[in-house]
Amino acid sequence: MIRLLKTEDFESAANIAALAYPGMHIQTPESKQAFIDRLKKEDEEQNGIQYFGYFNEDEELIGIYRLNEFDCNLNGRFQRIFGIGMVAVHLLHKKEKIAFKLLSHFHEYARQENVSLVSLYPFNPSFYRNMGYGYGPMKYEFKIKPSALVSNGEKGLVQFLSSNDEEAIVSLYNDYAQQHHGMIKRTWNERLRIKNAVTNYVGVKENEQLIGALAFTLEPVKDSHFLHQQLIVHEWIWSKPSAYKQIAAWLQSQQDQVDRIIFRTNDQSFLFALTNPLNDSNHLIPSANHEVATTGAGLMYRVCNVISFVHTTNFHNLKRPEEFTRILIKIEDTFLNEQNGLFEVVFNGDFWNATKLETSKENANISIGIHDLSSWWMGCVSIEALHKYGEVTLFNVEAKILDEWFSPSITPICFTSF
Template identity: 65%
Template sequence: MIRLLQSKDLKKAADIASLAYPGMLIQTDEKKKELIERLETEQREPNGIQFFGCFDEQDELLGIFRVNDFECNINGKFQRIFGIGMVAVHLLHKKEKVAYQLLSYFHNYARQEKVALVSLYPFNPSFYRKMGYGYGPLRYEFKFKPGEMLADGNKGRVKFLTASDEEAIVTLYNEYAQNNHGMLKRTWKEREYIKARKTYYVGVEEENRLVGALSFTLEPVKDSHFLHHHMIIHEWIWSNPNAYKQLASWISSQQDQVDRVVFRTNDQSFVYSLSNPSNDSNHVIPSVYHEVATTGSGIMYRITSIESFVNGTNFHGLGKPQDKTKVLLAIEDTFITEQHGLYELSYSSGRWAIQKVEDNIQANITIGIHDLSSWWMGCVTVESLYNIGEAAIHQIDPKKLDEWFKPKNGPICFTAF
């Protein structure tokens, strides 16, 4: 049985989490108590967070997970999506399909709530790919010298922000999210971090309005002296180029105190912001390609209702066929089996419509739900999937399919969950 966790369940939930995530350093009684208090607060507040548990017939807790209720920019239009996190299974109940039960419940819950897209950060990408999750955007970790920032802005207008600037930071952040596909609106937990001053914030104002903000920490360089620091940029948002340039100039001015600036972003074009983007690895890729960033695959997406996704997004802002058009789409989904089958996408009068049809017609596209999710979120082209044999295309131009169904820019996401 799976149900919402109650106060009486939280100690066992903390025990499971401490063994599933030893890197969280919550093994001591004191740290577990802190976690229990945090779980109680998060479960109680109206914050879009819910904790669930899987129980056996003796009411023993076997596994837990957290549902995050988000608003996500999908190609310029905010949609409700879910994110699953803190998935953990009791150490004595591994290989008993507990995780399967947790994910099945989560997907069904999303479908009941008419949430067409879910997301997660995987402990093992291949495990979740088998459950229908597709790869999201890559993240690039740049590590550059402060003086390498191309900077000609007025850093004199940069000032420290405080917890009293929370609303201004949130407003700017949500404006940035409105303009960037994949971004989530500011969450309750992120607001709590601002209030608790988990990081430093600097910002730029124009006409008494915040137009740029940067969140950072300073960290000592490992095995070095106490004056040797790196700057870790956790968040960098702006509403116009001038605000960006002022913050870039401020970063550049930190050369005397900061050895390297660490900036993690989904935007590979950030390399053009630097006069020398090389990191500190001194690694050259043949023939002569200097290493500028390390790259990671993280957030993954899954469409839980194809019909709801089409009807909700209607591929807003993308190219449209010139005439009435039909596309037959064969979806392979072995985890949410009711989604498996053939769909007819038809375009008329400026809108796409979708219906499931008899599976006895030649499809224009045959694709797995994991790759469909990545494609429709703008992470990969269907032309690329076709070229490597991961999608079959029949009697239709893959370039047209990308024009109609793939967002022009890949998603970006700052939110950890």
């Protein structure tokens, strides 16, 4: 049985999480109690967070997951999506398909709530790919010298921000999210971090309005002396290029105290804002390609209701067919049987409409796995590229036109961890 966790379940949930995620450092009685208190606080607030647990016949809790409800920018419009996190199974009950049942419950709950897109950060990408999740945007970790940033902004306009600036930071952040596909509106947890000053904030104001902000921490360089520091950028947002320039100039001025600035972003074009993008690896990729960033695959997406996704997004802001168009898509989804099969997607002049066909002797125009469909419809990969690698089969339709109709031209950007 899977149900919402109650207050009396939180201690058992903490025990499961402690063994499943030793990196969370909740093994001591004190840290475990702090984690339980956190669960209680999250449970009491209206924050879009819910904890579910799998209970066996003896009412013993043997698996948990956290559901996060978000407002996400899908190609220019905020829409409700779910994110799953903290999937954990009791150490004595591994290989009993508990994780499978938890994910199945999560997907079914999303469908009941008419949420068509879900996401997660995987502990193992291949595990979740097998469950129908497609790869999301690449994350680039730049590790640059402060002098690599252009310094022609007015660094004197940069000032420290405090928790009193919470609403201004949130407003700027949500405006930034409105302009960037894939961004999630500021969450309750992120607001809490601002209130508790978990990071330092600096910003730029114009006519009393915040137009740029950067969250950072200073950390000692591992295995070095106490004067050797690096600056970790946790968030960098701006509404005007001048605000970016001013904060960049301030960062550039830190070179007497900071050895390297670490900036993690989905935006590979950040390279072009640097005079010297090289990191500290001294690694050369043949032939004469200097390493400028390390990359990682993290966030993954899954369309869990194809028909609802088509109807709610209507693929807005994308090119439309010039006439009535009918596309047959054969989707392989072995995890959600409701989505395994043939779908008819029709454009009638104003809207895209999707219907599942029970039987048809026609050839599908597109044959694709749900994982690749999810990545394609989120703009993480083109169907032209998928076709080139043999991951999809196309019949009597052009890949380039399909990309114009169904895939955002920009890769998602996401700052939110969950």
